[in-house]
Amino acid sequence: xxxxxxxxxxxxYALGLLEDEEKQEIDAHLRRGCDACRKRLxxxxxxxxxxxxxxxxxxxxxxxxxxxxxxxxxxxxxxxxAGALAAACVLVIALWLSVQERDRTNELADARMQLIQVxxxxxxxxxxxxxxxxxxxxxxxxxxxxxxxxxxYVFLHSRxxxxxIASNLPPAxxxxxxxxxxxxxxxxxxxxxxxxxxxxxxxxxxxxxxxxSTLGVVAVTVEPEAGSRAPxxxxxxxxxxxxx
Amino acid sequence: MFPGKLWVIAVAGWLxxxxxxxxxxxxxxxxxxxxxxxxxxELYDRFGRIAFSLIFRxxxxxxxxxxxxxxxxxxxxxxxxxxxxxxxxxxxxxxxVARNRAIDxxxxxxxxxRSGALELDxxxxxxxxxxxxxxxLAADRARRLKIALEKLSPNQKAVIELAYYEGLSQTEMAxxxxxxxxxxxxxxxxxxKILREELAEAAIA
Numbered sequence: 034x035x036x037x038x039x040x041x042x043x044x045x046y047a048l049g050l051l052e053d054e055e056k057q058e059i060d061a062h063l064r065r066g067c068d069a070c071r072k073r074l075x076x077x078x079x080x081x082x083x084x085x086x087x088x089x090x091x092x093x094x095x096x097x098x099x100x101x102x103x104x105x106x107x108x109x110x111x112x113x114x115a116g117a118l119a120a121a122c123v124l125v126i127a128l129w130l131s132v133q134e135r136d137r138t139n140e141l142a143d144a145r146m147q148l149i150q151v152x153x154x155x156x157x158x159x160x161x162x163x164x165x166x167x168x169x170x171x172x173x174x175x176x177x178x179x180x181x182x183x184x185x186y187v188f189l190h191s192r193x194x195x196x197x198i199a200s201n202l203p204p205a206x207x208x209x210x211x212x213x214x215x216x217x218x219x220x221x222x223x224x225x226x227x228x229x230x231x232x233x234x235x236x237x238x239x240x241x242x243x244x245x246s247t248l249g250v251v252a253v254t255v256e257p258e259a260g261s262r263a264p265x266x267x268x269x270x271x272x273x274x275x276x277x
Numbered sequence: 278m279f280p281g282k283l284w285v286i287a288v289a290g291w292l293x294x295x296x297x298x299x300x301x302x303x304x305x306x307x308x309x310x311x312x313x314x315x316x317x318x319e320l321y322d323r324f325g326r327i328a329f330s331l332i333f334r335x336x337x338x339x340x341x342x343x344x345x346x347x348x349x350x351x352x353x354x355x356x357x358x359x360x361x362x363x364x365x366x367x368x369x370x371x372x373x374v375a376r377n378r379a380i381d382x383x384x385x386x387x388x389x390x391r392s393g394a395l396e397l398d399x400x401x402x403x404x405x406x407x408x409x410x411x412x413x414l415a416a417d418r419a420r421r422l423k424i425a426l427e428k429l430s431p432n433q434k435a436v437i438e439l440a441y442y443e444g445l446s447q448t449e450m451a452x453x454x455x456x457x458x459x460x461x462x463x464x465x466x467x468x469x470k471i472l473r474e475e476l477a478e479a480a481i482a
Contacts, residue, residue: 041470048400048441049380050440071407074408075406082409083413085327085375087419091329092326093329100347102314107318
């Protein structure tokens with residue numbers, strides 16, 4: 034075939050769709066260095082490429098780029114660092130927020146605990162005032178003749194119970210607690226509650242009712258912090274109950 | 278169309294655009310040959326989406342298209358050393374490789390023309406793209422070709438679709454369409470002529 038006759042075949046040749054005979058004709062022309070055929074082939078390649086662009090646009094997944102580049106041994110280092118940096122920033126922020134949240138939670142728990150302690154202190158003071166304000170309350174003192182503390186008062190009330198106010202009572206020590214005892218006349222000590230002392234003293238209340246007429250002594254010993262059924266040490270406070 | 282000095286400005290603009298486009302292609306090919314990793318990312322940015330669209334049009338399956346786009350760019354990466362940046366245009370070559378990978382897959386699935394794989398391989402030789410114009414992928418050409426496609430008869434359009442996107446030879450088209458081979462050849466020849474002439478007119482205009 035002449036060059037003119039071949040001109041209709043170049044697009045199909047470039048697509049690899051010619052029958053063997055036609056393909057061989059074009060191959061022969063191209064091998065001979067036929068300039069006209071080379072130009073027609075270039076034109077056919079260009080038209081084919083233009084037709085390839087007319088397909089509906091489909092957006093590939095963003096990760097495909099990484100996969101393609103990884104396939105030829107290329108890694109997107111810049112963006113990888115950016116991603117790692119962003120992830121690290123997110124992690125740091127998350128940790129910071131977590132610490133902040135934990136601190137806030139702890140502060141809230143502390144505040145609640147303080148509120149509970151303040152309320153308990155208020156209740157005890159209210160109870161103590163009730164003792165002091167009631168004309169039926171009978172006082173008893175202890176340690177007045179001692180050179181060193183503790184000193185203080187015991188207030189007895191048949192309905193309210195026993196109020197102990199001790200000044201300068203040192204802390205009981207690690208693993209220890211003060212335990213109050215009510216000792217009937219001629220009887221055995223009965224446990225009347227555990228308490229701790231701050232450096233400025235202590236207030237302890239045994240809620241009534243209580244038979245004050247038979248009571249002989251109110252005493253305090255140092256005991257294990259879980260308390261004891263009977264005193265295990267010498268009393269550091271012993272307040273004789275005056276005859277009522 | 279362009280009165281007076283506007284002719285000069287239009288021609289100068291066209292020349293400048295062509296020079297810049299050629300320089301950009303040439304620079305990219307040079308960096309690809311030098312194994313510049315950023316150049317490969319740039320190549321994907323320029324042709325990845327259209328190549329994926331083309332492959333998807335042929336295979337109609339996203340997962341397969343992703344495999345084939347990876348194969349396409351691997352081939353380009355491995356063969357770019359023989360591409361002549363002064364004589365060939367990168368885009369048409371990349372799209373041809375993409376289309377051929379898709380057609381080769383289609384043929385392997387259909388169990389037809391295994392020997393055609395070698396032929397497709399040969400047709401991806403960068404030397405065959407010497408002399409292909411940089412403007413092959415220009416939007417204006419695509420627009421004109423799209424209009425020209427609308428002028429084709431349904432039969433002409435069918436044979437173009439079968440050739441470009443299904444990789445059927447004229448004999449295979451005749452079997453598929455249940456038409457005489459001569460008829461299919463006439464449809465194909467006349468369709469390609471219409472498209473070719475439309476582009477020729479565009480070049481003159």
